[in-house]
Amino acid sequence: MADFLVRRDDLRTCRIADSDPPSIESGQALLRVDTFGLTANNVTYAVFGDAMSYWDFFPAEDGWGRVPMWGFAEVERSEAEGLAAGARVYGYLPPSSQLVVEPADPDETGFVDGSPHRAPLPSSYHRYLDTAADPFYRADTEEMQMLLRPLFFTSFLIDDQLADDGLLDRGPILVSSASSKTAIGAAFLLAQRPDADLVGLTSPRNVDFVDGLGIYGRAVAYDDIGSLGRSPATFVDVAGDGEVRHAVHSRYGDELVPSMAVGVTHWEEFRAGDDELPGPAPAFFFAPDRVVKRSEDWGRAGLERSVADAWHPFCEWTGGWLDVRRGDGFEAVQSAYLEVLEGSVDPSIAHVLTL
Numbered sequence: 439m440a441d442f443l444v445r446r447d448d449l450r451t452c453r454i455a456d457s458d459p460p461s462i463e464s465g466q467a468l469l470r471v472d473t474f475g476l477t478a479n480n481v482t483y484a485v486f487g488d489a490m491s492y493w494d495f496f497p498a499e500d501g502w503g504r505v506p507m508w509g510f511a512e513v514e515r516s517e518a519e520g521l522a523a524g525a526r527v528y529g530y531l532p533p534s535s536q537l538v539v540e541p542a543d544p545d546e547t548g549f550v551d552g553s554p555h556r557a558p559l560p561s562s563y564h565r566y567l568d569t570a571a572d573p574f575y576r577a578d579t580e581e582m583q584m585l586l587r588p589l590f591f592t593s594f595l596i597d598d599q600l601a602d603d604g605l606l607d608r609g610p611i612l613v614s615s616a617s618s619k620t621a622i623g624a625a626f627l628l629a630q631r632p633d634a635d636l637v638g639l640t641s642p643r644n645v646d647f648v649d650g651l652g653i654y655g656r657a658v659a660y661d662d663i664g665s666l667g668r669s670p671a672t673f674v675d676v677a678g679d680g681e682v683r684h685a686v687h688s689r690y691g692d693e694l695v696p697s698m699a700v701g702v703t704h705w706e707e708f709r710a711g712d713d714e715l716p717g718p719a720p721a722f723f724f725a726p727d728r729v730v731k732r733s734e735d736w737g738r739a740g741l742e743r744s745v746a747d748a749w750h751p752f753c754e755w756t757g758g759w760l761d762v763r764r765g766d767g768f769e770a771v772q773s774a775y776l777e778v779l780e781g782s783v784d785p786s787i788a789h790v791l792t793l
Contacts (some may be wrong), residue, residue: 440793442533442771443502446493449484449779454768460538467516469527469537469566473792474509475584476774477619478781479592482678490724491559496532504532505775508588510569510580511537520544528575528583529566533771535793539566547571560726573746581762582753585788586619590752593623594745595728596674596700600628607633608695609670612686615677616654617644617785620700624674626752629653639663639682647785651759663689673697675720684715691716698723761787768793 439459445451462468484505487493496504513525514536521544529548531537542552548567556564569575574583600606611628613621616638628634638654640647648657658666663685670693673686678699687694697720732741761784765774774789783789 440535440768441498441504442768442775443498444484444505444775446487446501446503449481450776452772452775454772460536462515462517462538464517465519466538466540467518467521468514469511469531469539470514471509471511471531471534471537471793472526473580473584473790474507474531474533475581475586476507476771476778476789476791477585477589478615478778479589479620480505480507480775481779484779494559495530495556495563496534496537497555504534506563507531507533509584511566516541518544518549521549526569527566528569528572528587530563533768533775533791541566562726562729573742574749579753579757581790582756582760584790585760585762586623586753586756587749589620590623590749591729591745592620592700592725593627594748595725595732596620596624596698596723597627597631598732599698599723599728600672600674601631603696605672605695606631609672609693610635610637610655610666611672611674612637612639612666613654613674613676614639614660614679614682614686616640616648616657618676619788621674621676622651622653622756623752625651625653626755627748637666639677639686644785660685668693670695674700676700683720687715687717692718694718696721759786763787763789765789765791766793 439457441455443453443455483492487503492506493503495506498504509531510526510528511531513523516523518541521541527548539551540553541549548565550564574587611634613625615621617640625636628636636654638648638657639660640657642659645657645659648654660682666689668690671690672695675683694717697718699720699722771791774791777783
């Protein structure tokens with residue numbers, strides 16, 4: 439068995455480790471990890487690995503972590519009743535050759551991993567969906583699903599919360615890291631709402647890209663935040679860059695209706711500029727909490743249908759401009775991870791890794 443491991447206290451230190459192949463007991467199954475996407479979303483999992491327990495999903499040796507990924511795996515062996523070997527599933531995976539799971543209540547749609555160490559963790563990350571019954575799944579869009587589906591789920595929930603909170607007609611919605619996949623998904627959905635005025639905040643080098651997407655009303659470089667008109671506004675902070683956050687808060691102050699912290703694509707600048715932040719305190723947007731709310735409101739199946747209906751048009755639109763870079767093996771995983779970690783990936787490019 440092979441693992442890609444990252445130092446939890448130094449995300450730039452990483453290595454590939456070999457170990458004995460895992461055995462399985464009664465009630466368990468062995469998944470062979472096939473392929474997964476790697477984006478800034480995975481960096482967010484690493485940055486918040488301790489604070490939000492992302493390291494706990496796939497425990498590793500002391501001081502090291504396995505950064506969670508979204509992708510496809512095959513059931514290699516099964517000692518779990520109701521789950522046959524050979525099924526192809528989509529879900530939350532480690533960057534490892536194999537994963538032992540304890541399938542709970544498997545049916546034609548898939549199963550939930552009932553491993554005891556995952557019980558206290560957010561349930562939205564526990565489910566593995568059988569591609570044969572998954573309403574999202576199409577064989578020709580597997581790469582888009584790995585790269586964008588988990589991000590799009592978050593994008594859908596952001597759009598849903600802003601609408602539910604009545605913020606669409608209360609001034610412009612400022613979205614930082616506007617070239618990131620999560621921001622693009624949210625903007626794609628918000629752009630379909632007639633009252634939404636979207637401002638994409640981005641680095642100077644990405645202004646033309648963001649503007650060319652055609653979903654933001656305007657693209658503004660971070661250096662030009664001071665030129666924005668002062669009025670009531672909503673800030674959706676995907677970048678997590680303290681200096682950008684401070685610039686937005688300084689410009690709008692108490693005019694900010696909410697300041698929603700979504701991600702940390704600018705992970706090294708997360709704490710910068712937090713001293714004496716004007717305006718409302720940023721509130722962290724935790725997608726699993728929103729999943730729980732909408733699952734209670736609509737039922738889990740209703741939520742999945744709503745997201746799937748929104749997903750297919752987005753997937754087709756994104757396929758027109760996203761350049762997928764494919765890599766094979768653990769060395770390719772390490773190279774892609776370090777490239778994404780350093781923020782050097784062009785926004786029109788995304789990595790898919792096959793083991």
